Structure formats: C-alpha cells, structure tokens
Amino acid sequence: MSDTKAAVQSPLLPTYARADVAFVRGEGAWLEATDGSRYLDFGAGIAVCALGHSHPRLVNALIEQGRKLWHVSNLFRIPEAEALGGRLVESTFADYVFFTNSGAEAVEGAIKTARKHHAANGNPERFRLITFEGAFHGRTLATIAAGGNPKYIDGFGPKVEGFDPVPFNDIDAVRAAIGPHTAGVLVEPIQGEGGVRTPAPGFLRQLRELCDEHGILLVADEVQSGMGRTGKLFAHELMGVTPDVMAVAKGIGGGFPLGAFLATRKAANGMVVGTHGTTYGGNPLAMSVGLAVLDEVLAPGFLESVARKGLAMKQRLAALKDQYPNVIAEVRGEGLFLGLRLHVNNGEFAAAARAEHMIVIPAGDNVVRLLPPLVIEENEMSEAIDRLEKACKRVIAAAAGASAGASA
Numbered sequence: 022m023s024d025t026k027a028a029v030q031s032p033l034l035p036t037y038a039r040a041d042v043a044f045v046r047g048e049g050a051w052l053e054a055t056d057g058s059r060y061l062d063f064g065a066g067i068a069v070c071a072l073g074h075s076h077p078r079l080v081n082a083l084i085e086q087g088r089k090l091w092h093v094s095n096l097f098r099i100p101e102a103e104a105l106g107g108r109l110v111e112s113t114f115a116d117y118v119f120f121t122n123s124g125a126e127a128v129e130g131a132i133k134t135a136r137k138h139h140a141a142n143g144n145p146e147r148f149r150l151i152t153f154e155g156a157f158h159g160r161t162l163a164t165i166a167a168g169g170n171p172k173y174i175d176g177f178g179p180k181v182e183g184f185d186p187v188p189f190n191d192i193d194a195v196r197a198a199i200g201p202h203t204a205g206v207l208v209e210p211i212q213g214e215g216g217v218r219t220p221a222p223g224f225l226r227q228l229r230e231l232c233d234e235h236g237i238l239l240v241a242d243e244v245q246s247g248m249g250r251t252g253k254l255f256a257h258e259l260m261g262v263t264p265d266v267m268a269v270a271k272g273i274g275g276g277f278p279l280g281a282f283l284a285t286r287k288a289a290n291g292m293v294v295g296t297h298g299t300t301y302g303g304n305p306l307a308m309s310v311g312l313a314v315l316d317e318v319l320a321p322g323f324l325e326s327v328a329r330k331g332l333a334m335k336q337r338l339a340a341l342k343d344q345y346p347n348v349i350a351e352v353r354g355e356g357l358f359l360g361l362r363l364h365v366n367n368g369e370f371a372a373a374a375r376a377e378h379m380i381v382i383p384a385g386d387n388v389v390r391l392l393p394p395l396v397i398e399e400n401e402m403s404e405a406i407d408r409l410e411k412a413c414k415r416v417i418a419a420a421a422g423a424s425a426g427a428s429a
C-alpha cells in the first residue's frame with residue numbers, strides 16, 4: 022500500500038452511515054446476519070425485494086437465463102424485453118417502455134421524454150417541470166435538482182436548470198407556477214423518502230386537470246410506489262388518474278437492478294431513433310427476472326392480498342399508536358407502503374427496532390417506513406407488531422434513562 026493512501030476502515034466511499042450489520046442469506050421476509058441471527062425485514066432493500074428474498078421463481082428465472090444469455094446490447098432485438106415491455110404496456114396507460122438499470126435513470130428518461138415532447142411539437146422553450154417540496158427522484162445531477170433537497174445539491178456545481186418546486190398538496194401554487202416554459206408536472210403519487218406522504222384526496226386528479234388545461238404532461242415517479250406496493254399495480258390507479266409518462270424501478274426487478282420509463286405514444290413523440298440510449302438497460306438477464314416478478318405480481322389475487330394485508334397492518338399499527346401515543350404520532354400510507362411518523366427520533370427508533378431484529382427504514386418528516394416484501398405472511402405481520410411494540414418500550418426506557426441521567 023502506498024503511504025500516500027489514507028488508512029481507511031472500508032474501501033467504500035463513505036457516503037453512507039451504515040449500520041454495523043451484514044447479511045449472508047435471506048428467505049421470504051427474513052434475513053440472516055453474519056452472526057447467524059435472523060432479522061424480520063420490513064425494509065425489503067428499500068421497497069425493492071417485492072417478492073422477498075430467494076423467491077424460487079425468481080431464482081429459477083435468473084439461473085435459467087444465466088445459463089443461456091446475459092447481454093447483447095440494444096443494437097439487437099431482445100425478445101425478453103419485448104415480452105416484458107408488452108406486458109407492462111398491456112397493464113398500464115402506456116404505449117411504450119424504455120428499460121433502465123435504476124430509478125434515477127428512469128426518472129431522467131421521463132424528464133427527457135417530457136422535454137422532447139414539447140421540442141418535437143415546436144415548443145423547445147417548454148422544458149421546465151413543476152416539482153414538489155419533500156420529493157425524491159434520485160441522485161444524478163438532474164434528479165437532485167428535481168428533488169430539490171439542498172443536502173444533495175450543494176457543492177456539486179451549477180444546479181440543473183428547469184425545476185420549479187412548490188409545496189406538496191398545494192394546487193394553487195401549482196397553478197401559479199405554470200408558465201410559457203412549463204413542460205409538465207413531476208410528482209410521486211405518494212412521496213416515499215419524503216416520509217410516506219399521501220396527497221390530499223383529489224390532488225392528483227386536480228394536477229391531471231391542470232395539465233390537460235395547459236397542454237402539459239403529468240409525469241409520475243412511481244419508482245417506490247409502483248409494482249404492487251400500494252395494492253394496485255401503480256399508485257396512480259388508487260387515485261383514478263393516469264399520467265402521460267411514468268418512471269418505475271425498485272420493485273420491478275425484485276432485487277435485480279432494473280428500472281423503466283413508460284409513456285403514451287403522444288407524450289413519447291420526440292423520442293425517435295438516436296435520441297436516447299443505454300448499454301445495459303433491458304438486457305436478457307434483467308428482463309427474465311423482471312418477467313418473473315411481473316408474473317407473480319399480476320397473478321390472480323396477488324394485488325388484492327397486498328391491499329388486504331396492508332389494511333390489516335394499518336389497523337394494528339393504529340392500535341399500537343393508541344397504546345404508545347408518546348412514541349407514534351401518526352400511521353401513514355396505502356397497502357404495504359406504510360410509515361410511522363414519530364415523536365421520538367426516527368433514527369433512534371430504527372436502531373431500537375434493529376435491536377429487536379427487525380428492519381425498518383427512516384424517511385423524511387421523522388418517519389420510519391414499513392416496506393415488507395409483498396409476500397409477507399399473517400404470522401410475520403403479528404411478529405412485526407410484537408417487535409415494534411418492544412422497540413417502543415426500548416425508546417421509552419432509553420428516554421427515561423436519559424432524563425434520569427440528566428436530572429441526577
């Protein structure tokens with residue numbers, strides 16, 4: 022080792038404050054740590070492992086395709102991509118799909134599609150998107166600008182132009198922000214990182230109406246809310262609204278890195294040969310896993326079971342809130358896209374849950390997200406409530422200890 026190199030504990034760039042636990046295998050909603058202990062996983066790799074860990078159908082799809090062909094590039098037809106794209110188009114408002122490797126790339130593609138639509142229609146000055154406070158759209162240069170969080174933007178050079186943030190749920194602010202340069206509105210139907218914030222009833226429908234009135238596009242970021250998480254294939258269906266363009270990722274690959282953006286023929290009119298590309302996106306390996314995920318999520322009864330389990334979980338969480346009103350302030354979310362807004366620090370609560378061998382995920386607005394695999398079973402939900410109750414007791418005991426210490 023060269024002595025000009027700093028002596029560091031980990032070779033990984035220290036952009037994460039990682040919990041000191043590592044996992045070696047997983048099955049369903051359970052993870053096994055290096056010390057052999059088991060954790061109940063209500064994080065699912067941040068809403069990614071929709072079918073849990075080591076789902077036999079996904080494992081088979083990966084192995085079978087892995088033996089045949091991994092990658093050929095988009096210079097050739099990819100039958101697996103045509104198959105998955107076809108199924109997505111059949112199941113949504115969209116006419117076209119473009120496959121990516123991540124959520125941020127999917128959102129970038131959606132932004133480009135919206136801008137190019139207006140350029141192709143002779144209005145290149147219409148490139149701005151109205152965005153929302155508390156949003157998260159990824160960590161590329163354009164998507165940090167779209168998300169608007171200064172912690173992610175500062176120090177990375179000039180902010181990408183073209184995003185006009187307004188308060189979430191404020192339809193008058195949206196109306197006021199629409200101008201001659203507006204291309205559309207970019208919205209998470211339910212904000213994830215922002216704290217599982219669901220819009221006021223009718224908000225998305227009002228956005229749709231404003232977009233239609235002004236000839237601009239509604240762009241949905243369903244990277245976290247999509248793929249069955251809310252009990253519908255996509256969250257906008259819950260609200261009875263269809264977007265023009267949509268970004269998807271996380272659950273779509275069940276753990277294999279995969280994303281997509283989808284659009285109507287009308288919205289995608291600028292995306293012609295040569296305007297966009299990717300080397301890896303939609304390769305046969307990713308597509309085979311994605312097909313297996315979609316088959317499971319669209320199997321009869323699957324989405325209904327997510328809605329049913331979500332409702333049951335939400336009722337039990339509401340009871341827990343009544344029992345621990347000094348810990349839990351509010352239960353939020355739809356389906357198995359759930360959040361607890363807390364009176365105690367959300368990071369401390371997540372650590373208390375981890376001490377009870379349960380994974381939950383902090384988010385904005387002092388929320389912890391509960392994002393179990395969609396295949397979570399009844400007894401596992403009961404186990405989760407038990408462990409969350411123990412976590413509540415832990416944070417209460419810790420607070421009592423701290424105040425006793427302070428007064429001593």
Ligand SMILES: *Cc1c(COP(=O)(O)O)cnc(C)c1O
Pocket residue numbers: 123124125126128157158159160209213214242243244245246270271
């Ligand atoms: C996670 C997320 C992204 C970014 O996805 P990556 O795969 O991390 O790039 C974008 N939008 C939303 C709503 C997300 O939750």
